[in-house]
Amino acid sequence: MSNLIVSLSPHIHGGDCTKRNMYGVIFALMPALIVSFAYFGIGSVIVCLSSIAACMLTEWVITKYMLHRKPTLDDGSAVITGLLLGMNLPCNLPVGIVILGAVVAIGIGKMTFGGLGCNLFNPALVGRCMLLVSFPVQMTSWPVVGQQMSYTDATTGATPLSLMKKAISSGDASVLDSMPSSLHLLLGNNVNGGAGTIGEVCALALLLGLAFMLWKKIITWHIPVSIILSAFVFASVLHIANPIYADPISVVLTGGMMLGAIFMATDYTTSPMTRRGQLIYGTAIGLLTIVIRNWGAYPEGMSFAILIMNAFTPLINNYCKPKRFGEVLKK
Incomplete structure (x- = not known):
């Protein structure tokens, strides 16, 4: 037995x-x-x-x-x-x-x-x-979409982030006239220049991935939404203050914003555990990304912003602790 x-x-x-x-x-x-x-x-x-x-x-x-x-x-x-x-x-x-x-x-x-x-x-x-x-x-040579015939033979061009950086450094808002439309940025059809990294070519495809992960409850909305919303708000303030800064829709649809917000910042190990902590974490990433993009040495700031906030995750977890089971809230 x-x-x-x-x-x-x-x-x-x-x-x-x-x-x-x-x-x-x-x-x-x-x-x-x-x-x-x-x-x-x-x-x-x-x-x-x-x-x-x-x-x-x-x-x-x-x-x-x-x-x-x-x-x-x-x-x-x-x-x-x-x-x-x-x-x-x-x-x-x-x-x-x-x-x-x-x-x-x-x-x-x-x-x-x-x-x-x-x-x-x-x-x-x-x-x-x-x-x-x-x-x-090598890391900033961007092939143009649709003109890559082979692995070693590629026509490179300026990315939308490069144009945004040029407009700021030159103080000439007319540089932004060469930017792709919001529809092209959403679909990834940037025929006027380089498209950036492999994963940031189509915002719509990344949003489909976000919808699937939310549906399957693999992640929650707190981090991606707080990143995109804070970046949108900060970019809106800058654009209203001075037209040399790109419009907020273009800002959130370009570069690694969507890829980072949806798939990189939401990593279980390196992101905060509580919902409040995730909102703080995501908001800080969005703000840091815009700061680095506009005033840093590199056109893109998403990767650096996420790594910086990864370092703050233990501190956020220590500050934003969930209520203990059975704990009575003080009035």
């Missing part, structure tokens, strides 16, 4: 787990990934696959031979890191640089802290920012 083992409560399982959520995020990224493949061609395929493969191999080697633990590649976290890193890179970036970024993302951004659930900073953004600082020329 076999022994009956009764575990501690609760005995009802909701079906939610790390693996399910990770693969849910991957599925939510598919619309943006398909659009980028259609617009950029073979270059985006090579960059994304190289990034995913390098991240998975790096995590497997470190886990097995350095940490002496059983590799856990099946949880999907390494795939997401590789996919998000690839979508934050230009589609003509050399494979060697992509692999270096993946090694840094996993080796330094994730496994140095102990692996999944222990990292302080978003691993994909650690890899991307390292590449941006180390290889600024």
Whole structure:
């Protein structure tokens, strides 16, 4: 007769787990990934696959031979890191640089802290920012949508963020006349210049991913909405004060705003736990992004803003604590 083992409560399982959520995020990224493949061609395929493969191999080697633990590649976290890193890179970036970024993302951004659930900073953004600082020329050469015939042969052009930066530095608002329309920014059809990284080419595809994750309750609305809303409000104030600053709709639809707000800032490990903390976190990211974009050295500020607020997440968690079970609120 076999022994009956009764575990501690609760005995009802909701079906939610790390693996399910990770693969849910991957599925939510598919619309943006398909659009980028259609617009950029073979270059985006090579960059994304190289990034995913390098991240998975790096995590497997470190886990097995350095940490002496059983590799856990099946949880999907390494795939997401590789996919998000690839979508934050230009589609003509050399494979060697992509692999270096993946090694840094996993080796330094994730496994140095102990692996999944222990990292302080978003691993994909650690890899991307390292590449941006180390290889600024290669990381800021943007192929034009629809004119990439091969991986090595690409026509580059100025991105909308570059035009915004030029208008501010020159004090000439007429530079913004070359900006794509809001519809083109939403759909990703920026035929007048470079489109940016692989993952920021189509805001509508990213919004579809957001709708799916909200529907499946993979994330909540607090972080993405607070980022986009705070960036929109701050950009509106600047635009009203001086027309050299772009209109707020263009601001939220360009660059890595949507990709960062929906898929990067919402990382479970590096974002606050409470709803109030998430609103503070998201609002600060939106404001920092606009500050860096307008007055920083780089046209884009989303990656740096998220990493800065990742560092503040423990402090936010300490300040915004949930009410203890059974605690009586003071009147």
